[in-house]
Amino acid sequence: MISSGDLVLQLINDILDLSKVESGVMKLEATKFRPREVVRHVLQTAAASLKKMLTLEGSIADDIPIVVIGDVLRIRQILTNLVSNAIKFTHEGKVGIRLYVVPAPYSGEEDHTYLETKSRVKEGHSGEPYDDADVPHETHNNSNEPVTPIKGGEPSSKDEERHTVMFPTTVWIRCEVYDTGIGIPEHALPTLFKKYMQASADHARKYGGTGLGLAICKQLVELMGGHMTVTSKEHCGSTFTFVLPYRVSPESDEQSDDSDELADASSHHDTASADDYTAGYFQFQPRTLSSSMLNLSGSSRNENLVQSSYGYSMMPDINPMPENFASLSPTPATPKELELEQASAESSSRYGGDNAAAEISGRRDQCVEERNVGEIQRSLDMEAASSASRGQVENTLCEPRQEQPTMQACDTSLQSTASSQLQVNRFGEKPKILLVEDNKINVMVTTSMMKQLGHSIDVVNNGIEAIRAVQNHTYDLVLMDVCMPVMDGLQATRIIRSYEETGKWDAAADAGIDQPMHYQDSPMSFLDPSKRIPIIAMTANALSESADECYANGMDSFVSKPVTFQKLKECLQQYFP
Amino acid sequence: MDIVQLRQRHYIDFMKSMHIENYLDDQFTQLQKLADESSPDFVYEVVTLFFQDSEKLIDNLSKALEQPVVDFSQVANHAHQFKGSSSSIGAHRVKNQCVKFRAYCEENNLEGCLNCLQELQQEYIVLKSKFEYLFELEQEILKNGGTIPTMD
Numbered sequence: 001m002i003s004s005g006d007l008v009l010q011l012i013n014d015i016l017d018l019s020k021v022e023s024g025v026m027k028l029e030a031t032k033f034r035p036r037e038v039v040r041h042v043l044q045t046a047a048a049s050l051k052k053m054l055t056l057e058g059s060i061a062d063d064i065p066i067v068v069i070g071d072v073l074r075i076r077q078i079l080t081n082l083v084s085n086a087i088k089f090t091h092e093g094k095v096g097i098r099l100y101v102v103p104a105p106y107s108g109e110e111d112h113t114y115l116e117t118k119s120r121v122k123e124g125h126s127g128e129p130y131d132d133a134d135v136p137h138e139t140h141n142n143s144n145e146p147v148t149p150i151k152g153g154e155p156s157s158k159d160e161e162r163h164t165v166m167f168p169t170t171v172w173i174r175c176e177v178y179d180t181g182i183g184i185p186e187h188a189l190p191t192l193f194k195k196y197m198q199a200s201a202d203h204a205r206k207y208g209g210t211g212l213g214l215a216i217c218k219q220l221v222e223l224m225g226g227h228m229t230v231t232s233k234e235h236c237g238s239t240f241t242f243v244l245p246y247r248v249s250p251e252s253d254e255q256s257d258d259s260d261e262l263a264d265a266s267s268h269h270d271t272a273s274a275d276d277y278t279a280g281y282f283q284f285q286p287r288t289l290s291s292s293m294l295n296l297s298g299s300s301r302n303e304n305l306v307q308s309s310y311g312y313s314m315m316p317d318i319n320p321m322p323e324n325f326a327s328l329s330p331t332p333a334t335p336k337e338l339e340l341e342q343a344s345a346e347s348s349s350r351y352g353g354d355n356a357a358a359e360i361s362g363r364r365d366q367c368v369e370e371r372n373v374g375e376i377q378r379s380l381d382m383e384a385a386s387s388a389s390r391g392q393v394e395n396t397l398c399e400p401r402q403e404q405p406t407m408q409a410c411d412t413s414l415q416s417t418a419s420s421q422l423q424v425n426r427f428g429e430k431p432k433i434l435l436v437e438d439n440k441i442n443v444m445v446t447t448s449m450m451k452q453l454g455h456s457i458d459v460v461n462n463g464i465e466a467i468r469a470v471q472n473h474t475y476d477l478v479l480m481d482v483c484m485p486v487m488d489g490l491q492a493t494r495i496i497r498s499y500e501e502t503g504k505w506d507a508a509a510d511a512g513i514d515q516p517m518h519y520q521d522s523p524m525s526f527l528d529p530s531k532r533i534p535i536i537a538m539t540a541n542a543l544s545e546s547a548d549e550c551y552a553n554g555m556d557s558f559v560s561k562p563v564t565f566q567k568l569k570e571c572l573q574q575y576f577p
Numbered sequence: 578m579d580i581v582q583l584r585q586r587h588y589i590d591f592m593k594s595m596h597i598e599n600y601l602d603d604q605f606t607q608l609q610k611l612a613d614e615s616s617p618d619f620v621y622e623v624v625t626l627f628f629q630d631s632e633k634l635i636d637n638l639s640k641a642l643e644q645p646v647v648d649f650s651q652v653a654n655h656a657h658q659f660k661g662s663s664s665s666i667g668a669h670r671v672k673n674q675c676v677k678f679r680a681y682c683e684e685n686n687l688e689g690c691l692n693c694l695q696e697l698q699q700e701y702i703v704l705k706s707k708f709e710y711l712f713e714l715e716q717e718i719l720k721n722g723g724t725i726p727t728m729d
Contacts, residue, residue: 235676235677236669439658439662441630444622445611445623452611562604562664564603564607565610
């Protein structure tokens with residue numbers, strides 16, 4: 001919780017920063033860091049304290065180098081400031097960071113300053129605004145020596161791939177922090193970066209803050225040799241852009257040697273897998289009771305981290321039944337696991353993570369679907385990584401053996417579940433998906449997208465029909481619109497969950513829905529109550545559809561409308577790897 | 578340059594302008610990806626459905642606002658529906674109008690709503706005519722043996 005004391009402290013720090021910057025006293029650092037990691041971390045941190053239903057995303061162009069040299073602390077400060085501003089003034093939609101390489105300003109021969117790949121260096125050019133005579137001496141300045149102040153660029157070396165390049169090159173990276181927020185009126189733009197100014201008198205009252213952040217950001221950026229601009233459209237959103245030069249050391253084997261010298265993205269050494277280095281796109285949604293949903297997409301592959309509390313990590317094959325494995329939904333299979341899921345994020349993720357790691361390392365060979373295993377392994381790597389960076393679990397993957405005993409206890413419960421699931425699952429079939437949506441156009445678009453993704457889906461138009469559908473068929477996934485006539489998505493989800501918890505459709509009866517026919521005939525219901533259906537909320541980001549409310553009503557995650565391929569794909573990958 | 582190329586060039590320019598002027602946003606591009614061999618007229622179908630739906634909604638909105646005692650939650654519902662469909666097809670400006678509309682509903686601001694409705698109708702009419710023009714262009718291109726350019 002942030003107290004007034006904290007706010008005052010923040011204010012004081014900001015003022016000190018600003019005066020330092022202005023007086024020229026601030027010394028800039030030059031450290032190696034990974035831009036993707038920084039972006040991811042900033043977004044992840046912001047997502048962790050996000051109270052609104054916003055999507056945070058980051059996209060990094062492929063030509064951004066894996067490692068660059070710059071003042072990472074300040075850059076992170078700027079990004080955090082811009083992102084938190086964006087979040088503050090955005091009530092629905094998304095906030096994102098985009099990074100891409102741009103030609104150096106003032107450069108007459110633009111192509112010469114592009115850094116094409118990290119192993120190849122183009123002919124250098126000294127058209128940058130600043131001349132740096134110290135280049136030869138600063139060649140391997142990769143430790144935390146302060147350098148005052150960083151000058152624009154250095155003349156790049158003139159050499160090709162075959163020669164060892166002696167001098168670092170400069171790459172200009174443009175960073176855009178964009179949002180779909182309230183926007184900035186035109187008249188407020190000129191004074192935006194001025195100290196203590198806010199967009200209007202109302203602003204201060206409504207949104208708080210001191211009006212210092214942007215001024216500091218701009219000064220910092222300029223101090224580092226770049227520039228900052230803003231574009232905005234009222235009610236649509238804003239984009240804050242800054243362009244900065246970064247030095248790049250052309251050696252490609254930085255990952256192994258210099259990991260100690262690299263500025264860590266977090267307090268713990270980030271155990272992210274190699275794919276993290278090349279990841280091009282991230283997406284985050286608000287942190288929940290269970291855990292934050294972390295989606296990490298490499299340019300070549302998609303990694304997905306499933307909510308750990310779901311015992312997704314429990315999913316790995318205990319039961320040597322290949323088909324079962326393939327069609328097992330990544331959900332807690334027993335009430336016991338349901339409890340685990342409801343336990344705190346930390347403990348459940350640790351439990352899940354450890355066990356899964358143990359399971360995977362011990363049983364990798366038994367899994368028939370190698371692809372699934374690969375995905376799970378990677379998901380676990382991601383989970384371990386994100387857990388590590390959350391400071392909760394350390395070296396999960398390094399000590400699997402110790403977890404074996406716990407795994408044993410888990411085995412039996414899962415085994416019995418697996419066999420009971422046998423009766424309900426359809427083997428080798430496509431996952432059965434239910435779409436609950438009343439808007440005809442949304443139905444058309446979503447159905448079409450799903451079709452292109454290879455899934456045919458069932459459609460119903462309100463909560464009551466959804467419950468009836470679930471009573472009569474087994475679904476592997478439900479996409480549930482929140483606002484619907486007759487019965488909304490929240491209530492429908494509550495009723496379905498109550499069935500899963502109690503094995504009875506009493507709540508449905510209360511709402512006026514008859515028991516399913518077969519239920520009356522035999523106690524064994526068509527729908528196995530111990531199997532929890534993933535229910536994904538489809539939200540229009542209205543105030544009444546907060547993330548908290550969705551989760552409180554039993555939803556597992558959400559997709560914000562409008563529905564896009566990317567969102568559906570990620571959703572599917574999460575639940576049907 | 579032959580007639581097909583001319584039309585194609587014009588089509589691209591027109592599409593681009595619709596994006597730049599925010600009549601359409603990225604979501605529309607998503608929609609265009611949904612057209613394939615099995616549903617070549619997908620965009621046309623969805624947009625046509627959108628028109629029908631929109632006209633009904635605008636009608637509902639007008640009627641609701643004409644009531645002696647205005648039920649603002651009902652009005653908000655219609656606006657919400659409209660927002661949903663316009664957002665799904667990428668009709669950016671229409672969607673923004675719907676957002677404004679709902680804000681006025683929450684304030685129970687009748688005058689605001691009425692003004693907003695007028696603006697919404699305007700936006701809708703403009704969008705519709707632009708789409709009609711676009712579809713005509715498409716037909717001309719196809720008729721003359723060309724293919725509709727894909728926008729990236």
